[in-house]
Amino acid sequence: GESVGLHLPTLSVQEGDNSIINCAYSNSASDYFIWYKQESGKGPQFIIDIRSNMDKRQGQRVTVLLNKTVKHLSLQIAATQPGDSAVYFCAEAPWDFNKFYFGSGTKLNVKP
Amino acid sequence: EAQVTQNPRYLITVTGKKLTVTCSQNMNHEYMSWYRQDPGLGLRQIYYSMNVEVTDKGDVPEGYKVSRKEKRNFPLILESPSPNQTSLYFCASSKGGLQETQYFGPGTRLLVL
Numbered sequence: 001g002e003s004v005g006l007h008l009p010t011l012s013v014q015e016g017d018n019s020i021i022n023c024a025y026s027n028s029a030s031d032y033f034i035w036y037k038q039e040s041g042k043g044p045q046f047i048i049d050i051r052s053n054m055d056k057r058q059g060q061r062v063t064v065l066l067n068k069t070v071k072h073l074s075l076q077i078a079a080t081q082p083g084d085s086a087v088y089f090c091a092e093a094p095w096d097f098n099k100f101y102f103g104s105g106t107k108l109n110v111k112p
Numbered sequence: 113e114a115q116v117t118q119n120p121r122y123l124i125t126v127t128g129k130k131l132t133v134t135c136s137q138n139m140n141h142e143y144m145s146w147y148r149q150d151p152g153l154g155l156r157q158i159y160y161s162m163n164v165e166v167t168d169k170g171d172v173p174e175g176y177k178v179s180r181k182e183k184r185n186f187p188l189i190l191e192s193p194s195p196n197q198t199s200l201y202f203c204a205s206s207k208g209g210l211q212e213t214q215y216f217g218p219g220t221r222l223l224v225l
Contacts, residue, residue: 041218041219042218042219043116043202043204043216043217043218043219044155044202044204044216045216046213046214046215049213089154089155091155098160098162098168099157099160099170099171100145100147100155100157100214101157101171102147102154102155102156103154104152104153104154105154
């Protein structure tokens, strides 16, 4: 299957700081990338997505950056809040958009 | 409330005893999918369904069956569960195709002894 991984399994940040979560993918043909947030005991929740024809997309307090040259995806969270504490997954979908491949996740701890 | 529901939420069973995990969505979504989540492996797709009566294998379909007889329901069937199917299972749905936001259910934690 596809290889979608994360550089750091755990990230600790101070409340109010910006967070950056990274993800590497292996399939250069992937066309669609998504970030999910999973809180303890819950299912994943969509945060933001990006198509391969873009290199940046912004949402509310979140920004996703895509670097196709090095096959790298990142999620930036501005002014991190305690409610942002969760596990974050990146996922990719190849050209047929029928399947998702998820990374193993990064746990974000926000210290008050 | 728009949601994806799964039942049961927790299940302990023994090897070889057939079981079904139900999934239902009330959003009239075309696409539904099952995933399993294991420590260190993230979510892996088991099966998906683009529409009623249309299903296809994901990344890890072995040992599982699905059916999509009606739009709202997408049950996951384990005909003969084995301990390596002990996992956390999620059902998800979206309007159509993976480019639409997927909504996930709360998860079903399965232990096969």
